[in-house]
Amino acid sequence: MAGWRRHRGRAVSLPVANIDTDQLIPARFMSVPRAEGYGTYLLHDMRRDGAGALRPEFPLNAHPGASVLVAGRNFGSGSSREAAVYALVDAGIRAVIAPSFGDIFAANAVNNGLLPAKVEDAGFAALEAALAHAPQEIAIDIETRSITLDGAQFGFVLDDSWATKLINGWDDIDLTLNHSAAITAFKQKRGQTAAWAWPKEME
Amino acid sequence: MGTPQTMLDKLWAAHEVQRREDGVSLLWVDRHLVHEGSHHAFAKIKARGLPVAEPELTFAVVDHYAPTRGRSRIADPQIARMIDTLRGNAAAHGLRIYDLDDPHQGIVHVVGPEEGLTLPGLLINCGDSHTSTHGAFGALAFGIGATEVAHVLATQTVWQRKPKSMRITVEGQLGAGVTAKDIALCWIARLGTDGAHGHAVEYAGSAIRDLSMEARMTLCNLSIEGGARFGMVAPDDTTFAYLQGRRFAPKGTDWQAACADWAALASDAGVRFDREVTLDAAEIAPTVTWGTSPEQALPITATIPDPADLPPEKAEASRAALDYMGLRAGAMLEGTPVDQVFIGSCTNGRIEDLRAAAAVLKGRKAVVPGLISPGSAQVKAQAEAEGLDRIFTEAGLEWVASGCSMCVGMNGDLVEEGKRCASSTNRNFKGRQGRGARTHLMSPAMVAGAAVTGRLTDVRKLLQGRAA
Numbered sequence: 224m225a226g227w228r229r230h231r232g233r234a235v236s237l238p239v240a241n242i243d244t245d246q247l248i249p250a251r252f253m254s255v256p257r258a259e260g261y262g263t264y265l266l267h268d269m270r271r272d273g274a275g276a277l278r279p280e281f282p283l284n285a286h287p288g289a290s291v292l293v294a295g296r297n298f299g300s301g302s303s304r305e306a307a308v309y310a311l312v313d314a315g316i317r318a319v320i321a322p323s324f325g326d327i328f329a330a331n332a333v334n335n336g337l338l339p340a341k342v343e344d345a346g347f348a349a350l351e352a353a354l355a356h357a358p359q360e361i362a363i364d365i366e367t368r369s370i371t372l373d374g375a376q377f378g379f380v381l382d383d384s385w386a387t388k389l390i391n392g393w394d395d396i397d398l399t400l401n402h403s404a405a406i407t408a409f410k411q412k413r414g415q416t417a418a419w420a421w422p423k424e425m426e
Numbered sequence: 427m428g429t430p431q432t433m434l435d436k437l438w439a440a441h442e443v444q445r446r447e448d449g450v451s452l453l454w455v456d457r458h459l460v461h462e463g464s465h466h467a468f469a470k471i472k473a474r475g476l477p478v479a480e481p482e483l484t485f486a487v488v489d490h491y492a493p494t495r496g497r498s499r500i501a502d503p504q505i506a507r508m509i510d511t512l513r514g515n516a517a518a519h520g521l522r523i524y525d526l527d528d529p530h531q532g533i534v535h536v537v538g539p540e541e542g543l544t545l546p547g548l549l550i551n552c553g554d555s556h557t558s559t560h561g562a563f564g565a566l567a568f569g570i571g572a573t574e575v576a577h578v579l580a581t582q583t584v585w586q587r588k589p590k591s592m593r594i595t596v597e598g599q600l601g602a603g604v605t606a607k608d609i610a611l612c613w614i615a616r617l618g619t620d621g622a623h624g625h626a627v628e629y630a631g632s633a634i635r636d637l638s639m640e641a642r643m644t645l646c647n648l649s650i651e652g653g654a655r656f657g658m659v660a661p662d663d664t665t666f667a668y669l670q671g672r673r674f675a676p677k678g679t680d681w682q683a684a685c686a687d688w689a690a691l692a693s694d695a696g697v698r699f700d701r702e703v704t705l706d707a708a709e710i711a712p713t714v715t716w717g718t719s720p721e722q723a724l725p726i727t728a729t730i731p732d733p734a735d736l737p738p739e740k741a742e743a744s745r746a747a748l749d750y751m752g753l754r755a756g757a758m759l760e761g762t763p764v765d766q767v768f769i770g771s772c773t774n775g776r777i778e779d780l781r782a783a784a785a786v787l788k789g790r791k792a793v794v795p796g797l798i799s800p801g802s803a804q805v806k807a808q809a810e811a812e813g814l815d816r817i818f819t820e821a822g823l824e825w826v827a828s829g830c831s832m833c834v835g836m837n838g839d840l841v842e843e844g845k846r847c848a849s850s851t852n853r854n855f856k857g858r859q860g861r862g863a864r865t866h867l868m869s870p871a872m873v874a875g876a877a878v879t880g881r882l883t884d885v886r887k888l889l890q891g892r893a894a
């Protein structure tokens with residue numbers, strides 16, 4: 224996964240709270256292998272009518288080139304399905320800006336290079352107002368935790384460890400395998416202090 | 427004596443392999459549960475040529491796509507492929523699998539406890555947000571995404587920043603017909619679906635002590651609907667009595683040692699939580715959702731709210747929810763006609779849930795169609811031994827095999843567009859039970875009440891003169 228520090232792109236507003244994972248990607252599309260791409264399923268039932276045709280007025284349909292989404296509170300609440308993040312990433316979204324995120328969604332986002340940028344209510348209201356009528360150019364800097372839009376700057380909150388991971392594009396498995404000795408030692412100690420923690424099937 | 431600790435502190439310390447300078451911990455995983463949806467994670471480790479680090483601690487369960495009828499020949503090739511992929515991955519890595527024909531198959535969060543795979547003091551991961559269910563035993567249990575599932579498969583560890591601690595204390599006695607489901611919907615309605623973001627919730631108080639393990643599981647299961655990745659209850663005699671003799675639970679001297687260790691897990695007296703919330707059990711009524719988020723829930727005796735009366739940040743979402751749900755502000759919640767009912771899921775698909783539904787349905791007829799899918803094959807067998815299945819079928823409801831079924835609709839059990847379903851499940855999200863489906867969440871007894879009246883009903887009226 225490639226890391227990134229700064230991004231310039233177009234931001235579009237989706238002024239809806241509680242966009243849950245079932246809306247981000249309905250369950251019926253989740254058996255698709257990742258290689259086939261998940262972008263067309265992003266917000267499928269909001270973007271498309273019953274016959275599957277795109278609703279032209281839906282923000283992401285009206286502005287297909289957007290790479291930053293500004294959405295309401297509790298974005299990505301619900302299921303642990305990482306497919307919700309795949310759908311965003313495969314549709315070209317690099318960052319979601321919202322007042323809050325589902326905890327599991329945010330972790331999944333960072334694991335896939337998607338920035339969950341948490342903004343204060345005041346900053347959020349200003350961003351929403353600036354994007355109310357049309358998408359705008361936006362610049363995001365992970366290192367300085369800043370968003371620039373329409374000449375104004377806003378800060379965002381991001382866990383330091385997540386910032387490091389996004390910037391470096393790190394993969395946790397590689398990092399963890401460097402700790403193999405410590406893991407083995409831990410396992411041995413736990414086997415002694417909590418032998419009951421290993422499943423033993425009844426005869 | 428050292429500083430008093432929360433149960434979260436103790437569980438965290440017992441699993442911390444190491445802590446990085448940035449404060450993120452590498453935690454040892456005692457049990458890893460996988461299901462059909464874990465296919466992305468298996469593909470990730472395959473791409474890197476990595477084995478499963480601890481096959482003996484990894485268990486596979488067929489549940490999300492499990493057909494509830496006609497299992498021997500699966501008609502939908504996509505569903506068959508998902509189940510075959512899990513079988514293939516389990517076989518390739520030497521994992522025990524609870525397949526469709528296994529007498530212990532069921533929903534992963536029902537099977538784990540039933541088999542004694544879930545124990546107090548363990549760290550349990552699963553690629554499913556309702557993994558918080560297992561916290562009912564005093565375990566550190568949380569849902570993870572596919573990248574993290576791959577990480578656990580490859581290393582048997584997971585990186586996590588320790589959440590903040592939150593205690594929800596429920597004192598007093600629940601009224602007749604009021605259940606753990608109602609406690610959960612009550613606190614989520616009060617605090618919001620993001621009310622417990624970043625926190626691990628410990629449930630405490632006399633009303634929680636009085637709950638059975640099944641009810642504690644329901645409560646912990648729904649923690650994620652209030653934003654908490656973790657829910658937990660301190661283990662006690664109720665916990666030990668449930669576990670003793672279960673297939674994978676410790677035996678003999680191991681059991682004695684385990685019980686001693688588990689009894690010490692409870693939060694120490696006088697410990698401070700980052701956040702405290704208190705509820706009065708006597709004030710909780712049978713609760714029903716009216717919108718498209720679990721926080722949009724009210725007592726059955728309430729009227730459907732007028733968005734104009736709500737704070738501005740909730741008004742717009744409420745308008746959209748009422749529109750989607752086809753409901754009118756100001757109307758009574760009770761009496762809303764339903765098209766069908768569903769009882770099942772990892773939230774409310776256990777034997778006690780079925781007994782509660784049967785207590786309402788006995789000798790009565792359902793006036794709308796409905797599906798009852800027990801949480802596991804063992805729950806199914808137990809219900810049949812007690813004759814509950816006959817109560818359901820004589821009422822006119824369909825009694826089928828176990829799986830996630832109509833809670834998530836992946837197996838084809840769907841609610842049609844525009845239809846209204848009284849459901850014992852966990853999410854009333856738009857489209858959760860099928861595109862355009864309208865879901866009302868409630869307890870199994872309340873669902874049973876809706877079945878016999880065809881409307882959202884205060885089940886307390888139907889329980890008068892009956893043992894609930």
